[in-house]
Amino acid sequence: MSDQGIYLDNNATTMVDPTVVEVMLPYFSEQFGNPSSLHQFGNKVGMALKKARKQVQALLGAEHDSEIIFTSCGTESDSTAILSALKAQPERKEIITTVVEHPAVLSLCEYLEKEGYKVHYLKVDNKGRLDLNTYQNLLSDKVAIVSVMWANNETGTFFPVEQMATMAKAAGVMFHTDAVQAVGKVPINLKESAIDMLSVSGHKLHAPKGIGVLYLKRGVRFRPLLRGGHQERGRRAGTEAAASIIALGRAAEMAMEHMEYENTCVKAMRDRLEEGILASVSHCFVTGDPDNRLPNTANIAFEYIEGEAILLLLNKMGIAASSGSACTSGSLEPSHVMRAMDIPYTAAHGTVRFSFSRYNTMEEVEKVIAAVPPIVAQLRKLSPYWDGEGPLEEPEKAFAPTYA
Amino acid sequence: MWDYSDKVKEHFFSPKNAGAVDGANAIGDVGSISCGDALRLTLKVNPDTETIEDAGFQTFGCGSAIASSSVLTEIIKGMSLDDALKVTNQDIADELDGLPPEKMHCSVMGREALQAAVANYRGEEWSDDHEEGALVCKCFAVDAVLIEDTIRANGLKTVEEVTNYTKAGGGCSSCHEGIEEILEMVLAEAGEDFDPTAAAATATPAGEPVKLSPFQRMKKIEAILDEIRPQLQRDHGDVELIDVDGKNIFVKMTGACSGCQMASATLDGIQTRLVEGLGEFVKVVPASAAQLAAVGA
Numbered sequence: 001m002s003d004q005g006i007y008l009d010n011n012a013t014t015m016v017d018p019t020v021v022e023v024m025l026p027y028f029s030e031q032f033g034n035p036s037s038l039h040q041f042g043n044k045v046g047m048a049l050k051k052a053r054k055q056v057q058a059l060l061g062a063e064h065d066s067e068i069i070f071t072s073c074g075t076e077s078d079s080t081a082i083l084s085a086l087k088a089q090p091e092r093k094e095i096i097t098t099v100v101e102h103p104a105v106l107s108l109c110e111y112l113e114k115e116g117y118k119v120h121y122l123k124v125d126n127k128g129r130l131d132l133n134t135y136q137n138l139l140s141d142k143v144a145i146v147s148v149m150w151a152n153n154e155t156g157t158f159f160p161v162e163q164m165a166t167m168a169k170a171a172g173v174m175f176h177t178d179a180v181q182a183v184g185k186v187p188i189n190l191k192e193s194a195i196d197m198l199s200v201s202g203h204k205l206h207a208p209k210g211i212g213v214l215y216l217k218r219g220v221r222f223r224p225l226l227r228g229g230h231q232e233r234g235r236r237a238g239t240e241a242a243a244s245i246i247a248l249g250r251a252a253e254m255a256m257e258h259m260e261y262e263n264t265c266v267k268a269m270r271d272r273l274e275e276g277i278l279a280s281v282s283h284c285f286v287t288g289d290p291d292n293r294l295p296n297t298a299n300i301a302f303e304y305i306e307g308e309a310i311l312l313l314l315n316k317m318g319i320a321a322s323s324g325s326a327c328t329s330g331s332l333e334p335s336h337v338m339r340a341m342d343i344p345y346t347a348a349h350g351t352v353r354f355s356f357s358r359y360n361t362m363e364e365v366e367k368v369i370a371a372v373p374p375i376v377a378q379l380r381k382l383s384p385y386w387d388g389e390g391p392l393e394e395p396e397k398a399f400a401p402t403y404a
Numbered sequence: 405m406w407d408y409s410d411k412v413k414e415h416f417f418s419p420k421n422a423g424a425v426d427g428a429n430a431i432g433d434v435g436s437i438s439c440g441d442a443l444r445l446t447l448k449v450n451p452d453t454e455t456i457e458d459a460g461f462q463t464f465g466c467g468s469a470i471a472s473s474s475v476l477t478e479i480i481k482g483m484s485l486d487d488a489l490k491v492t493n494q495d496i497a498d499e500l501d502g503l504p505p506e507k508m509h510c511s512v513m514g515r516e517a518l519q520a521a522v523a524n525y526r527g528e529e530w531s532d533d534h535e536e537g538a539l540v541c542k543c544f545a546v547d548a549v550l551i552e553d554t555i556r557a558n559g560l561k562t563v564e565e566v567t568n569y570t571k572a573g574g575g576c577s578s579c580h581e582g583i584e585e586i587l588e589m590v591l592a593e594a595g596e597d598f599d600p601t602a603a604a605a606t607a608t609p610a611g612e613p614v615k616l617s618p619f620q621r622m623k624k625i626e627a628i629l630d631e632i633r634p635q636l637q638r639d640h641g642d643v644e645l646i647d648v649d650g651k652n653i654f655v656k657m658t659g660a661c662s663g664c665q666m667a668s669a670t671l672d673g674i675q676t677r678l679v680e681g682l683g684e685f686v687k688v689v690p691a692s693a694a695q696l697a698a699v700g701a
Binding site: 304305306307308309312313316325326327333334345346349381382383384385396399400401402 | 416417419422423433434435436437438439440441442443444461462463464465466467468469470507516520530531532
């Protein structure tokens, strides 16, 4: 991997594991049959899908393999879950979610508001944590569904989804969690939880892009997003993406094998990176809740400089990361997650997320620790908020440009 | 990642004139920290000749913001203040071999910093003349505030009208949902409902089209093209009439229009205007090499 550079953007997407590629390849050529077909061409594929479903079931700790519905991606799973809850309970017109959800949930909720639904957005504190009292007070028989992410994609911060699901259940409200960042990185045991629906995205755990899962607890009322054939027991029509499903099954199995490694060795790399950068760069800090987050994610705000510029310079050195700045996405505001945590603009635009996988090495970490300080210094030299060794006194007063 | 030109990369990786100028007598501070772009431009102006002897920049911003600042200082060094004020944001973008539409505002920020610095030198108060909104149309880099203001100022009611006035939505058409939302919002303020089936108001009066002689028709076609020309020239392009053969009107796109990825959308726009103006169906076609040779174009 290192000949292609140092890849620290695994929350964006991951490399498909070579052994995963190996198991999926035959399903493009010799095993091309439609699993619905009765003949031997289809039957073998059908058996392979069954195995993959079991593998995913095991990773999620689901009670039944029929609770696994294969979809095309995490976004489809999120949309299916939320829209199903609304369709199945037309008398309930409210949704509870959080301000820091992924756009897969937030954009849908904003659209549903225009359709007349009332959406409650739970706020977070400056470490990205929710207030469960506020949540408790919002639960009522008007709420169709709660949708809260397991782990935040930008900061890695966990939400207490198992506890929140239990609270929802007590109030008779359905609970969905977008767990695309958590699945494969932390142990999950759905049969012991009150979570009704959970979204998975294959490409976040070394399976290919274009495959996802919606976990649907047995007995939860459901209305499909796509109607048509009988695939996925009529809950998601459309011919199965056989090769990708089989790949996801293998990737799920490998994630279980590496769970311990992820939470020890990968975590150690992440911790070393943070420690190394914080020790050598002034005016930077870790965002989110450092004590309660994914083992692979470090999000560091570099004050008084802008994230896209940092990424371009990192990229020049072969280091891949991502940023919450407005410019990287072409929007007018920095990341909604950073704003929700009330990170000042002078820091929010300079946030850089480094996200690891089991393919990273400590050697790479040391290279990044060495590369970051000169990049930050170079950009601060250009910054109107910076003067020599430190920021200007009262930087936001000393440089207060005319809005343009 | 953005598709930055080599020029942008060059000015980002090795910026020119970074830092404040010693003995500066003109300072322009512009930008918005909430948007993630802010720029301080410092100039040393010779008070006798009013020439910019030195220029320096300090920028908080992305790759293209830093590149725009850097290239701006290179452009204006040695210029008189009056000439410097004529530098447009398009000049800055052109000097960088273009910017992605989402990043054009970086060049705008450069121009504004220059205006602010000159105003500062002259002891004038500089105020920003526009507010920037979220980018709606990516093909033509048109933002929500401009669309909203144009709808209000001109009483627009349809997406087509918005396209005619601002160009927004005239390219790939993916932003039509966004434009409809803005229309809905503005019309709702006036207690009106947005009607997606409403026809765009046309400037041409209704009624039977007058039958034109071939010569009159040709004159009319030329007149309509002349009306469109300023819009094209604003984007550093132009159009030339090569031939008219029945329903087919052959043109040559020149300047920035030639080879522009939006050329076919532009041709469609020209065709629409000709159809409206002539009151008959015509087709606008790029002239062939043989036709161009025949007229020596």
